[in-house]
Amino acid sequence: MSPSPMVQDLVLAAVKIALVVGALLGLFAVMTWVERRTLAFMQYRLGPNRTGPFGLLQPIADGIKLFFKEEAMPAAANKWGFLAAPVVAVSTALLAVAVLPYGPPFALPSWGLLPEWLRGLRVQVQIATIDVGLLFIFAITALGVYGIVLAGWSANNKYSLLGALRSSAQMFSYELALGLSWVGVIMLAGSFQIADIVNAQAGGFWRWNAFVQFPAFVVYFLAATAEVARIPFDLPEGEAELVAGFHTEYSSMRFALIQMAEYINMITVSVLAANLFLGGWHSGIPGLPSEGLLGFVWWGGKVAVLLFVFVWLRGTLPRVRYDQLMNLGWKVLIPVAAVWILVTATGVALFPSVFAVAGR
Amino acid sequence: MDAILFYASAAVAVASAVVVIAQRNPITSAFALIVTLCSLSVIFGLLGSPFIAVLQVIVYAGAIMVLFLFVLMLLNVRREEDSPLRGGRTLRGIGLALVTLFVLQAGFVLVRTEPGPALQFDASTRTMAGILFSAHFVYVFEATSVLILAALVGAVALAKKEP
Numbered sequence: 001m002s003p004s005p006m007v008q009d010l011v012l013a014a015v016k017i018a019l020v021v022g023a024l025l026g027l028f029a030v031m032t033w034v035e036r037r038t039l040a041f042m043q044y045r046l047g048p049n050r051t052g053p054f055g056l057l058q059p060i061a062d063g064i065k066l067f068f069k070e071e072a073m074p075a076a077a078n079k080w081g082f083l084a085a086p087v088v089a090v091s092t093a094l095l096a097v098a099v100l101p102y103g104p105p106f107a108l109p110s111w112g113l114l115p116e117w118l119r120g121l122r123v124q125v126q127i128a129t130i131d132v133g134l135l136f137i138f139a140i141t142a143l144g145v146y147g148i149v150l151a152g153w154s155a156n157n158k159y160s161l162l163g164a165l166r167s168s169a170q171m172f173s174y175e176l177a178l179g180l181s182w183v184g185v186i187m188l189a190g191s192f193q194i195a196d197i198v199n200a201q202a203g204g205f206w207r208w209n210a211f212v213q214f215p216a217f218v219v220y221f222l223a224a225t226a227e228v229a230r231i232p233f234d235l236p237e238g239e240a241e242l243v244a245g246f247h248t249e250y251s252s253m254r255f256a257l258i259q260m261a262e263y264i265n266m267i268t269v270s271v272l273a274a275n276l277f278l279g280g281w282h283s284g285i286p287g288l289p290s291e292g293l294l295g296f297v298w299w300g301g302k303v304a305v306l307l308f309v310f311v312w313l314r315g316t317l318p319r320v321r322y323d324q325l326m327n328l329g330w331k332v333l334i335p336v337a338a339v340w341i342l343v344t345a346t347g348v349a350l351f352p353s354v355f356a357v358a359g360r
Numbered sequence: 361m362d363a364i365l366f367y368a369s370a371a372v373a374v375a376s377a378v379v380v381i382a383q384r385n386p387i388t389s390a391f392a393l394i395v396t397l398c399s400l401s402v403i404f405g406l407l408g409s410p411f412i413a414v415l416q417v418i419v420y421a422g423a424i425m426v427l428f429l430f431v432l433m434l435l436n437v438r439r440e441e442d443s444p445l446r447g448g449r450t451l452r453g454i455g456l457a458l459v460t461l462f463v464l465q466a467g468f469v470l471v472r473t474e475p476g477p478a479l480q481f482d483a484s485t486r487t488m489a490g491i492l493f494s495a496h497f498v499y500v501f502e503a504t505s506v507l508i509l510a511a512l513v514g515a516v517a518l519a520k521k522e523p
Contacts, residue, residue: 081391132410132411135411135415135418138422139414140417142417142422142423143422149429168426168433172427175422
């Protein structure tokens, strides 16, 4: 006896949500360890290596420590805003991951302990398949600013407020470049759905958008780095000038929530870059298969490389000045992205057969 | 399911809209307005147009409200000492709102005797939404922007202090 279609959908959705959120939280913990160890090796240190093998249990130790710390709140803080800000930050970070595909579609095995209706079913690890996938991510990214703004403003601390002001200016400047860098990719695929964009890049690495849309890829990567406020664009936190920026007054688990939101955003932009520009789960080399579980390997490898690049940048580059940041965003990235949209549109209009635009 | 979601988001939209005008702290008002816009977006989604729902969040909740907040925080606006909703003016305002609602409802009932189809136009895909905005409803769309401009001028005129 198999349950009704609605129950089937609900069960599948619940399993996917549990899988994705669980994997993200696990990856967040692992990334803190990877980041600290990698940075340490880049700076001729050892990093955390006492808790467990290679210090792998350090994230758990950090979590326990943060749980037992006092949750301080400034007396003059806006209470509700102060409490809501970390929640807003984490929930927007977790909302954006709902429309991302994680790996290729695959068929469930037709044996084992699976119930009847699940056997051989073709599924994809993607929570929501909606018509406007990429735009949804853009909308949620736009809302993500409010977590930071609320955190900085409600703490009633001048450093927090300055950090929040900086970050809102930075984020809405770079959001433009981020959105514009997607337009060429969307035009080539003829769809807002990320899975369609990935499949439009099948057939070889020269069809990846990182090569076909090289300027857009560069703009995307710089804008994404600024959007998630990583070094060299981490001016909202700039500890030399602003103590810790917008989260100066946060402690204990609220601080951990804000950190979690930042790491999840970093993972989101990496997954997005792998899907939009690096061919997603396609191997890119003709002859090398990318079906089934192998697709997960290719996809995971690309995401891992991108995450490593973020850590690498942090270990290598100094922070830019504020005027440099604004000049880069408004005078370089946005014009480059706009001209590139024009070039792509002209190419697609004049030689539709060369670009083989899908979905027309 | 749809009905529950609709009533929940409609209630949130109305409640946060009341907060927008009843709050003395302008930044709280701005955040309440963001909540209103997001719940309106949920209603658009329930009406079968995810594209317009997403645009609502990107344009209003994302872009415009960030600018509002940015300006409010830069200017460091203090809370208003005199609440706009106090004393006799509150009662008069509520009365006026009820009368307007009554007149509108009466007109609706008089003009239209039987309810029309719930959604005559299909805006479910981005293509259809684009056609609706740039072809079918282009005059309504432009007229709405003039209306918003008039509201803006009116707000400035009301807020400006007498010289």
